[in-house]
Amino acid sequence: MNYQVIIPAAGSGKRMGAGFNKVFLKLDSRPVILHTLDVFGLDPACKQIILVIQRSERDAFAELLQEVRYLSKIKLVDGGAERQYSVYNGLDAAHECEIILVHDGARPFIQSSIIENLVTAAAESGAAIAAVPVKDTIKRAVDLEVVETVNRSGLWQVQTPQAFRFSILKEAHEKAVIDQFLGTDEASLIERMGQRVAIVESDYDNIKLTTKEDIYFAEAIIAKRRRDQ
Numbered sequence: 376m377n378y379q380v381i382i383p384a385a386g387s388g389k390r391m392g393a394g395f396n397k398v399f400l401k402l403d404s405r406p407v408i409l410h411t412l413d414v415f416g417l418d419p420a421c422k423q424i425i426l427v428i429q430r431s432e433r434d435a436f437a438e439l440l441q442e443v444r445y446l447s448k449i450k451l452v453d454g455g456a457e458r459q460y461s462v463y464n465g466l467d468a469a470h471e472c473e474i475i476l477v478h479d480g481a482r483p484f485i486q487s488s489i490i491e492n493l494v495t496a497a498a499e500s501g502a503a504i505a506a507v508p509v510k511d512t513i514k515r516a517v518d519l520e521v522v523e524t525v526n527r528s529g530l531w532q533v534q535t536p537q538a539f540r541f542s543i544l545k546e547a548h549e550k551a552v553i554d555q556f557l558g559t560d561e562a563s564l565i566e567r568m569g570q571r572v573a574i575v576e577s578d579y580d581n582i583k584l585t586t587k588e589d590i591y592f593a594e595a596i597i598a599k600r601r602r603d604q
Contacts, residue, residue: 378494379423379472380415380536381465384408384436384480385454396432397584398480399439403597406439407584410483416445418487420494422472425465426480427454459557459564463548474498475544477561478536481584484596489577490536496573497538502565504538505577506531531574534581537561543570 384398398408415421424445428436430453440446452468454461462477469475474494478485489505496503509530514521537560539547547564551557558564562572580596582589 376474376494376498377420377422377472378474378476378538379425379469380421380476380478381425381427381462381469382411382415382478382480383427383454383458383461383465385427385429385432385461386458386481396429399435400584400590402483402584402590402593407483408436408480409439409443411478411480411485412440412443412445412449414483414485414487414490415478416443416448418490420491421448423470424449425452425468426450427452427461427465429454457557459548459551459561462561463552466545466548469541472541474538475541476536476538477544479583482535482581483584483593484580484582485534485536486578486581489575489581492575493536493538496575497540500571500573501543502537502539502562502570503573503575504560504562505534505536505581506574507534507577507579507581508532533560533562534577534583535560539565 386396399406402410415424426449428451433451436451440449450468452464455464474497493503493505509527509532513525513527515523515525544561547568551564565572582592584593
C-alpha cells in the first residue's frame, strides 16, 4: 500500500552538543538525514517525503539533497516553534492520501519491514505506532526518592514511524489547535479523541540520535549490519 511520510528535521541539536542541527552530523561519512531519507526514498510504496526544516537551513538542505536519486519525491516545508507545529505544517503540505507516516529525522535505522507492517496496521485500525517492550526496571520518584517500582509488564518504549489514516491525523491536529493542546507525540493527539492506536513491535536498533553517546551505538549498529550482510 502506498503512503507519504512527514519527517521533522528542524531541531537545534542542543542535547547533542554539536552546535548545529544534529541531522547534519556525519555517520559512516554521510549526514544522518540522508541515511533516514534513503529508507523512504528508495521504497516504491513511498510516494512523497515532506521534509520539515528550519527556514534558515533551506539552502543547506537543498544543496545536500542534490546527491539523492529520489529528489523528485521530496518537498521542503518550513517548521514551527514546536515539533507538533512542524508536523501540522507538513500535513498542510501533503497530498490527500489514505496513509501518512511521521518519522524522526534523526532515527536512521528503521527497517522497511516495520514500515510495511505499520502501513498495514494503520489501514486496518486508523493509527499504529512502532514500539519495543520496556526492558529496564522502572521506578517512579518524587524529589529524588523512589515511591514505587512500576510493573513493566505492558509498558512499551515508543518510537517512530507512527502511521495514520490521513483524515484521522488531520482531525487530531486541528482539534489540538482549537484546544491549545501540545502532545508528546502524534499518537497522543489521536488517543485524546478516543481513537484506538495499535502497536507494531519494532526492534531496539531503531534508536533516535539525541546525545553524543548515541553516536557510539549508531556506529555499532552500522558495523553489525555490515557483518550480517
